[in-house]
Amino acid sequence: MDEPSVTGPLRDAAGEGIIHTRALTKRYRGGQLAVDGLDLTVPAGSVFGFLGPNGSGKTTTIRMLMGLIEPTSGTAHVLGHPMPRATRAVLPHVGALIEGPALYGFLSGRDNLLRYDSADPSADPRTRRARVAAALDRVGLAAAAGKKAKAYSLGMKQRLGLAAALLQPRRLLVLDEPTNGLDPQGMREIRALIRELASDGTTVFLSSHLLDEIEQVCTHAAVMAQGRLITQGTVADLAAGMRGRLVVTTPDTADAARVLKERGVGDVAVTEDGVTGEPPEGELAELNAALVAAGVRVRGFGVERASLEDAFVALTGEGFDVAG
Numbered sequence: 001m002d003e004p005s006v007t008g009p010l011r012d013a014a015g016e017g018i019i020h021t022r023a024l025t026k027r028y029r030g031g032q033l034a035v036d037g038l039d040l041t042v043p044a045g046s047v048f049g050f051l052g053p054n055g056s057g058k059t060t061t062i063r064m065l066m067g068l069i070e071p072t073s074g075t076a077h078v079l080g081h082p083m084p085r086a087t088r089a090v091l092p093h094v095g096a097l098i099e100g101p102a103l104y105g106f107l108s109g110r111d112n113l114l115r116y117d118s119a120d121p122s123a124d125p126r127t128r129r130a131r132v133a134a135a136l137d138r139v140g141l142a143a144a145a146g147k148k149a150k151a152y153s154l155g156m157k158q159r160l161g162l163a164a165a166l167l168q169p170r171r172l173l174v175l176d177e178p179t180n181g182l183d184p185q186g187m188r189e190i191r192a193l194i195r196e197l198a199s200d201g202t203t204v205f206l207s208s209h210l211l212d213e214i215e216q217v218c219t220h221a222a223v224m225a226q227g228r229l230i231t232q233g234t235v236a237d238l239a240a241g242m243r244g245r246l247v248v249t250t251p252d253t254a255d256a257a258r259v260l261k262e263r264g265v266g267d268v269a270v271t272e273d274g275v276t277g278e279p280p281e282g283e284l285a286e287l288n289a290a291l292v293a294a295g296v297r298v299r300g301f302g303v304e305r306a307s308l309e310d311a312f313v314a315l316t317g318e319g320f321d322v323a324g
């Protein structure tokens with residue numbers, strides 16, 4: 001048996017990331033190329049957003065990372081070990097919430113976790129009750145622990161799934177669309193919980209098709225489209241790569257548009273309450289002064305930061321118009 005054992009501190013192998021893939025590729029039997037030559041590096045301690053529209057290959061990638069399916073070609077390392085070869089050694093250090101938690105509706109939240117933990121050969125039965133109580137507390141389900149899971153809201157079920165992932169100390173949490181199907185309040189709660197989990201050093205890898213979710217929660221992101229990696233980096237760098245947009249709020253839109261064009265501003269567009277354009281290379285204050293000198297009543301003036309959505313559209317040439 002040449003399966004590597006995970007002893008001592010798990011490595012961020014040679015600084016190569018908690019997750020590291022090279023040319024990772026999956027072609028399903030039907031011929032569908034779901035993941036195509038993926039090179040992914042997830043830094044230790046990051047909250048890493050894996051972003052892409054439905055069908056872009058996120059779940060397939062996660063299933064390869066977790067050793068659930070074999071890649072067609074390429075390699076994947078998790079915590080410094082090759083997957084799927086080291087699956088049994090690596091998975092006890094990874095908390096995963098993939099495709100919704102599998103719950104028994106007739107059991108209470110607490111009993112679901114007790115049952116889940118007792119199915120884990122690496123879990124110590126002597127500390128089981130205490131660990132279950134701590135995990136329930138962590139996700140804010142202590143008060144509802146005795147309720148049957150079928151009476152839980154979707155958000156509570158999702159929290160219970162997270163609690164299951166937290167029953168043991170984890171180096172890495174892998175969450176596949178953790179807020180899918182939740183209402184805005186439920187989404188806020190799960191996002192706050194993810195931030196909190198990350199603040200104690202756990203690396204979190206989460207997939208999402210929601211750009212604003214990635215912007216709110218993640219330090220790093222990778223963008224997928226049609227099985228291919230479009231870009232990866234810090235969220236700040238991805239958005240900063242975009243130049244943003246000049247926004248002038250004014251009732252005098254025609255005059256404002258004329259002045260901006262005269263001053264060489266590109267892509268000038270009139271909106272309901274003003275004019276927008278490409279940010280100028282030169283001094284912003286001079287442009288503002290020119291508007292005022294031309295009698296334009298300027299009520300707001302500035303460059304709006306580009307969003308990750310702008311970055312995505314610019315990178316892929318597509319909108320990010322996918323429904324929940």
Ligand SMILES: Nc1ncnc2c1ncn2[C@@H]1O[C@H](COP(=O)(O)OP(=O)(O)OP(=O)(O)O)[C@@H](O)[C@H]1O
Nearest residue numbers: 028030032034052053054055056057058059060061
């Ligand atoms: N078991 C399978 N057999 C054949 N094709 C598959 C299988 N699973 C996924 N696919 C296809 O592979 C592509 C990528 O799917 P995948 O589920 O990885 O994308 P995703 O980004 O996770 O999307 P979603 O958010 O909808 O799950 C899709 O075209 C999908 O139809």
